[in-house]
Amino acid sequence: MAMAEFLGRQLYEEGKSGPVDLIPLLRLMLIPIMSGFVGIDDMDNAQRSARLRQLIEHFNAGSSLLQYATTDRDALVRAALDAIDTYTTEFFESSRQRRARLVERVRAGELSESDLPRDVLTRQLLDTNALWDEPTAIRDSMILLTGGLHTTAVATAQVLDAYYGWRERSENDVDDIELMHAVVNETLRVFPIVEFVPRCAKEDTILNSGKEIAAGTHLVVNIFLANRDPAAFGADADTYRPGRYRELTTSVQHYGLAFGAGPHLCIGKPLVALGRADAQEMSVPRIIVKVVSWLLRAGIHPAPQQEPDQEQTYRRMLASYPVQVPQGAPAGASAIPRSD
Numbered sequence: 001m002a003m004a005e006f007l008g009r010q011l012y013e014e015g016k017s018g019p020v021d022l023i024p025l026l027r028l029m030l031i032p033i034m035s036g037f038v039g040i041d042d043m044d045n046a047q048r049s050a051r052l053r054q055l056i057e058h059f060n061a062g063s064s065l066l067q068y069a070t071t072d073r074d075a076l077v078r079a080a081l082d083a084i085d086t087y088t089t090e091f092f093e094s095s096r097q098r099r100a101r102l103v104e105r106v107r108a109g110e111l112s113e114s115d116l117p118r119d120v121l122t123r124q125l126l127d128t129n130a131l132w133d134e135p136t137a138i139r140d141s142m143i144l145l146t147g148g149l150h151t152t153a154v155a156t157a158q159v160l161d162a163y164y165g166w167r168e169r170s171e172n173d174v175d176d177i178e179l180m181h182a183v184v185n186e187t188l189r190v191f192p193i194v195e196f197v198p199r200c201a202k203e204d205t206i207l208n209s210g211k212e213i214a215a216g217t218h219l220v221v222n223i224f225l226a227n228r229d230p231a232a233f234g235a236d237a238d239t240y241r242p243g244r245y246r247e248l249t250t251s252v253q254h255y256g257l258a259f260g261a262g263p264h265l266c267i268g269k270p271l272v273a274l275g276r277a278d279a280q281e282m283s284v285p286r287i288i289v290k291v292v293s294w295l296l297r298a299g300i301h302p303a304p305q306q307e308p309d310q311e312q313t314y315r316r317m318l319a320s321y322p323v324q325v326p327q328g329a330p331a332g333a334s335a336i337p338r339s340d
């Protein structure tokens with residue numbers, strides 16, 4: 001199903017009776033896209049999507065979010081383990097078995113590799129090094145679904161919020177694709193969705209500041225502060241100013257460290273954002289810029305009398321984002337190309 005079709009239908013349906021929380025709708029919209037990337041079948045079914053979303057949320061709460069949790073951690077871990085068992089039987093096994101059969105047919109010469117689905121599960125099955133046993137493949141696929149869904153949905157709402165809070169915005173901004181990419185990047189820089197990433201020093205190191213770090217030391221990289229470093233982003237680095245990208249040196253990504261760096265750099269980054277306003281790369285679809293452009297064209301704006309909620313954890317993260325939907329047909333619904 002096309003992203004715009006889905007989002008438009010849900011927003012206009014739910015928006016008839018008042019403000020709508022955008023974040024759950026974005027997550028639902030993203031499920032078929034992320035599932036297609038991973039290789040989970042039959043996700044055009046709304047009930048199945050909603051079920052998978054629920055399992056992903058339990059898994060997320062009891063795994064990657066655990067470090068920020070303020071409630072009973074053991075209960076969160078138990079719920080995450082149950083979620084992964086259910087995911088395995090209801091979603092993973094049949095999708096992987098179907099791909100395993102197709103890969104066998106390629107090996108038997110009945111099909112060519114180009115007939116295979118282009119997704120992570122298939123790539124893993126084709127890999128003759130067999131690094132991925134079944135438990136690893138299950139865990140990896142759930143991590144991919146979780147890592148991509150929550151971050152992208154919240155980032156999209158965050159971009160909309162930052163844009164509407166930007167004093168210099170004007171009506172025609174949405175027609176300027178370079179500016180829209182800059183809006184996405186500047187939001188991810190100033191309000192990073194992931195604020196910290198953990199690291200462990202492999203060898204004795206001396207940082208640029210002169211601080212000595214012994215091998216084996218566990219560290220936390222503070223993305224929030226790094227992204228506001230005046231040495232990299234200018235004296236007004238704390239300020240949200242999308243036009244800043246024109247002044248930046250080529251050594252920094254416009255979104256700073258929002259997707260991390262090094263060998264663990266976010267693998268979903270090319271799906272969701274464009275690091276630099278580089279005309280050659282512009283043709284690659286990026287989910288956030290497409291969805292935000294569509295929302296702006298459709299006249300979706302923050303609900304005037306309803307504040308967004310923040311997540312009840314130790315990090316800054318939107319938990320809800322109420323929007324007002326104009327009455328009438330979903331204008332500009334065709335502005336987002338099909339995602340499938």
Ligand code: HEM
Binds near residue numbers: 143145147193
């Ligand atoms: C706006 C959206 C997103 C943000 C802000 C984000 C941010 C991040 C960050 C900060 C890291 C840690 C990188 C590091 O340690 O250096 C990361 C890792 C990761 N992300 Fe994303 N991400 C996003 C979307 C996605 C999507 C769409 C996917 C999957 C399709 C994804 C999958 C992953 C995975 C698998 C890792 C772990 C990589 C590794 O440790 O090797 N992310 N992401």
